[in-house]
Amino acid sequence: MATRHSKAARLFQKNREKAEWQDNTLWGVRVKRDRMAKSLDEWETLRDMASAIKKHTVTNLDVYLEQFAENAEKNGIIVHWAKDAEEFNETVLDILRSHDVRKLVKSKSMLTEECEMNPYLEKNGIKVVETDLGERIIQLLDQKPSHIVMPAIHLTQEEVGALFEKELGSEKGNSDPAYLTYCARKSLRDEFLTADAGLTGANFGVAQTGEIVICTNEGNADMSTSVPKLHIAAMGIEKVIPDYRSLAVFHRLLARSATGQPSTTFTSHFRGPRPGGEMHIILVDNGRSRMLGDDLHWETLKCIRCGACMNTCPVYRRSGGYSYTYFIPGPVGVNLGMLRDGKKYHDNVSACSLCCSCDNVCPAKVNLSEQIYAWRQQLRDFGKEPMSKKVMSGGMKFIFDRPGLYNAAIGCSPLINAAASAAGYAGLGLWGKGRDLPEFAKESFHTMWKKGKVKNDK
Amino acid sequence: MKVGLFVPCYVDALYPEVGVASYKLLTALGVDVDYPLEQTCCGQPESNGGFEDMAVSQAEHFEDVFKGFDYVVGPSASCAAFVKLNYPRLLHGKHECETAGKVMDMVEFLHDVLKVESLPGRFPHVVSVHNSCHGVRELGLSSPSERNIPVYSKIKNLLNLVEGITVREPERPDECCGFGGLFSVDEKEVSVKMGEDKLRRHMETGAEYITGPDSSCLMHMQGIAKNGKHPVKFKHVVEILAAGL
Numbered sequence: 227m228a229t230r231h232s233k234a235a236r237l238f239q240k241n242r243e244k245a246e247w248q249d250n251t252l253w254g255v256r257v258k259r260d261r262m263a264k265s266l267d268e269w270e271t272l273r274d275m276a277s278a279i280k281k282h283t284v285t286n287l288d289v290y291l292e293q294f295a296e297n298a299e300k301n302g303i304i305v306h307w308a309k310d311a312e313e314f315n316e317t318v319l320d321i322l323r324s325h326d327v328r329k330l331v332k333s334k335s336m337l338t339e340e341c342e343m344n345p346y347l348e349k350n351g352i353k354v355v356e357t358d359l360g361e362r363i364i365q366l367l368d369q370k371p372s373h374i375v376m377p378a379i380h381l382t383q384e385e386v387g388a389l390f391e392k393e394l395g396s397e398k399g400n401s402d403p404a405y406l407t408y409c410a411r412k413s414l415r416d417e418f419l420t421a422d423a424g425l426t427g428a429n430f431g432v433a434q435t436g437e438i439v440i441c442t443n444e445g446n447a448d449m450s451t452s453v454p455k456l457h458i459a460a461m462g463i464e465k466v467i468p469d470y471r472s473l474a475v476f477h478r479l480l481a482r483s484a485t486g487q488p489s490t491t492f493t494s495h496f497r498g499p500r501p502g503g504e505m506h507i508i509l510v511d512n513g514r515s516r517m518l519g520d521d522l523h524w525e526t527l528k529c530i531r532c533g534a535c536m537n538t539c540p541v542y543r544r545s546g547g548y549s550y551t552y553f554i555p556g557p558v559g560v561n562l563g564m565l566r567d568g569k570k571y572h573d574n575v576s577a578c579s580l581c582c583s584c585d586n587v588c589p590a591k592v593n594l595s596e597q598i599y600a601w602r603q604q605l606r607d608f609g610k611e612p613m614s615k616k617v618m619s620g621g622m623k624f625i626f627d628r629p630g631l632y633n634a635a636i637g638c639s640p641l642i643n644a645a646a647s648a649a650g651y652a653g654l655g656l657w658g659k660g661r662d663l664p665e666f667a668k669e670s671f672h673t674m675w676k677k678g679k680v681k682n683d684k
Numbered sequence: 685m686k687v688g689l690f691v692p693c694y695v696d697a698l699y700p701e702v703g704v705a706s707y708k709l710l711t712a713l714g715v716d717v718d719y720p721l722e723q724t725c726c727g728q729p730e731s732n733g734g735f736e737d738m739a740v741s742q743a744e745h746f747e748d749v750f751k752g753f754d755y756v757v758g759p760s761a762s763c764a765a766f767v768k769l770n771y772p773r774l775l776h777g778k779h780e781c782e783t784a785g786k787v788m789d790m791v792e793f794l795h796d797v798l799k800v801e802s803l804p805g806r807f808p809h810v811v812s813v814h815n816s817c818h819g820v821r822e823l824g825l826s827s828p829s830e831r832n833i834p835v836y837s838k839i840k841n842l843l844n845l846v847e848g849i850t851v852r853e854p855e856r857p858d859e860c861c862g863f864g865g866l867f868s869v870d871e872k873e874v875s876v877k878m879g880e881d882k883l884r885r886h887m888e889t890g891a892e893y894i895t896g897p898d899s900s901c902l903m904h905m906q907g908i909a910k911n912g913k914h915p916v917k918f919k920h921v922v923e924i925l926a927a928g929l
Binding site: 227228229231232235236239245249253260263264266267269270538540541544545575576577578579580581582583585586587599602603605611612615616618619620622623625626627628629632633659660661662663664665666667669670671672674675676680681682 | 691693695696697698699700701703704707708711712719721722723724725727729730731732733734735736737738739741742745817818821822828829830831832833856858859860862863864865866867869870871872873874875876877878879880881903904906907908910911929
């Protein structure tokens with residue numbers, strides 16, 4: 227019954243010290259988030275509003291997208307539409323080629339990860355430099371993000387120190403975070419100054435004004451767009467919101483939920499090209515309009531990618547981002563992976579104890595655990611029904627559907643053990659190391675009741 | 685008021701004393717209680733594993749057994765939550781679901797319906813409260829730590845009525861213990877690690893007993909405590925509330 231997630235999680239747990247560290251670090255972010263959430267009396271109202279705005283916007287997505295594109299064009303932005311990852315990558319390459327771009331600096335964009343843009347551009351001769359510190363670290367290591375907000379959270383400062391020593395020529399043995407950040411900044415400064423174009427994601431697209439809003443802590447989106455004259459923004463179509471009033475709601479929720487800050491250090495509004503420059507926005511569908519039509523799972527589209535569900539998830543914290551087979555891990559990643567391709571990413575639905583903590587931290591009130599539960603019911607649609615679990619469940623059903631048999635089974639201990647075995651708790655080694663089996667009572671409640679032993683003498 | 689006592693399958697087989705304590709406490713509080721012998725399981729184990737369709741016949745059976753009562757009360761937050769939240773969907777298109785509106789966990793029933801203000805027993809021990817996930821986040825037995833709502837705990841309110849008791853809560857007061865039904869089998873390493881962490885935090889409170897509204901979480905942590913030879917003891921919250929009966 228082991229899934230690819232559970233096997234990877236087992237390996238992750240082998241390094242006990244690092245596993246502990248990961249759990250404590252991410253729990254620390256959850257604690258900071260709680261402090262922020264509890265410092266605003268209107269927190270739960272904001273969550274209700276965010277959920278309602280998202281529902282309204284995705285329900286009227288065609289209207290808001292057209293309004294957004296029209297206003298962006300009025301602002302002098304060139305708007306492109308991409309139906310899938312392939313079309314998106316081709317559009318980026320076309321724009322870069324028509325401007326003779328050889329080096330592209332970019333700020334963090336999960337959409338470009340989703341579309342696997344970097345390898346595509348590099349294959350086509352464009353040098354791509356990530357400028358978010360975490361993204362830069364994992365780019366130098368040729369790794370993928372293990373968290374959507376803190377992509378290098380799986381690495382210790384010592385590991386980063388060793389990497390920078392090799393790649394950036396930093397001092398041997400110096401892993402002081404301030405020093406390492408200084409080294410990264412120095413090296414990135416050169417990249418910014420010599421880049422031919424900058425690419426960013428978009429946290430929000432405001433339909434009313436035709437602008438995009440980007441939140442960063444490092445100012446790297448600003449550097450990526452203020453040195454090169456060409457700015458390309460990649461935006462998933464679900465990122466559009468109606469107006470400034472809705473932006474105010476999301477802005478108050480995003481950083482508080484993501485990192486426990488009242489606001490990101492930089493919140494930048496891009497409303498048009500710089501004088502003498504060019505700005506492009508590529509609106510990407512890549513399956514989103516299909517998700518919108520999914521009765522059980524459309525709510526995933528409300529996600530604003532804050533990562534709070536990862537930080538609170540007891541399974542994510544104890545299995546790490548790489549244990550998931552989809553590039554976005556944690557509760558929302560389980561759901562996004564299934565929406566992307568259930569046949570390919572079904573292994574992640576086991577990574578949930580249904581504790582529902584994610585539902586309660588989510589600033590947009592996405593019903594994450596309810597959807598994971600629903601995906602488990604749908605596994606057979608993808609031909610991925612877990613057979614051993616089906617046999618176990620079938621065994622349970624057989625007994626539970628027959629009160630006489632159930633009572634007989636519960637009534638005497640050898641049969642109890644058989645029933646427990648059918649439930650997988652004994653004999654098959656499924657219960658695992660580190661915990662003992664429960665002991666069965668000599669007499670069940672049922673038997674005691676029948677014998678008249680359950681009474682109140684007082 | 686006629687109450688149907690719902691003793692979930694695993695409580696029936698493993699922790700009959702919890703069923704007995706429920707019966708004693710309810711009757712001591714003057715409630716007319718019956719235990720319908722035909723009851724089996726609510727269907728949650730299969731459903732959480734992805735086989736909800738197998739639970740439909742169990743839901744229908746549960747309805748038949750319990751629909752005649754004014755309340756269906758059981759000492760297991762997770763099972764009560766399953767009936768309450770999922771039965772209307774499972775029975776959709778068959779007939780109106782009656783039990784979803786009648787089912788309650790013992791803590792909820794004692795706190796919200798009977799509004800218990802005093803208890804006869806004494807329990808002169810330090811206990812650490814295990815806020816089980818479905819109790820907290822599906823039934824609202826206490827305020828979820830994630831939310832910005834007034835802090836409350838129906839479990840602690842009730843426990844504090846018992847003479848001599850010292851009630852504590854672990855750090856990360858409502859983090860999951862890692863049981864999760866078939867999750868504990870599917871993801872056993874993570875499940876055991878979650879349980880070990882939870883157990884440690886409970887023990888760090890200095891508690892002699894770990895108590896909660898869900899025997900399944902207690903069972904999971906008890907298995908880990910036994911494996912690690914930790915002397916901490918486990919009691920369902922109803923057993924403590926029924927102390928002396």
